[in-house]
Amino acid sequence: MAPDDVGEGVWHDGRIGGGFASSVRRVGASRARQLAQPARGKATCVAVFLQPSVIELEEVLHEFDPDLVQLDHESLAEPAIAAALRARAVLPVLRDGRALPAELPVRALFEGVQSGTGRTADWDAARALAPRMELLLAGGLNADNVAAAIATVRPFGVDVSSGVESVPGVKASDKIFEFVRAARDAAREFCS
Incomplete structure (x- = not known):
């Protein structure tokens, strides 16, 4: 990009x-x-x-x-x-399968065990945390699944990296626009 x-x-x-x-x-x-x-x-x-x-x-x-x-x-x-x-300002990352901090932060990013793999995070675990904080969901999101992720988890926001790449490490503008459009449409439908 x-x-x-x-x-x-x-x-x-x-x-x-x-x-x-x-x-x-x-x-x-x-x-x-x-x-x-x-x-x-x-x-x-x-x-x-x-x-x-x-x-x-x-x-x-x-x-x-x-x-x-x-x-x-x-x-x-x-x-x-x-x-x-x-x-x-710090955004702590909470991960699938790892212990949570003793005191949950007000806002955190929740993602899979390893970053940048394109593997989907555990949406059920994220859904359990979402009412307790401003949760940003990451992990394996792309334009095709972000609506389902938002409908399931009801996050404060979403984060994407590999899901908007043309090849690993190279962002594609068209994929970014598709992702943002899908996320905004889902947020209007499920989080209003």
């Missing part, structure tokens, strides 16, 4: 993420800053991590300057990570 596409896609989407986990979707902090530039002020810029080192986290915070940091909730228990994120 080209930087010009990012601004247009985000206008409909609301968030843009820079991936910093080790995968085909990984971007460096300076590339994330470049891609996010057209979206600044129109969308929330998110730094997506799995379990970052403190050095990696601080580099991305300084260079990319995200509006929101998304990472597995277990990472927040590490004092150095928590200290680096003290003045930042």
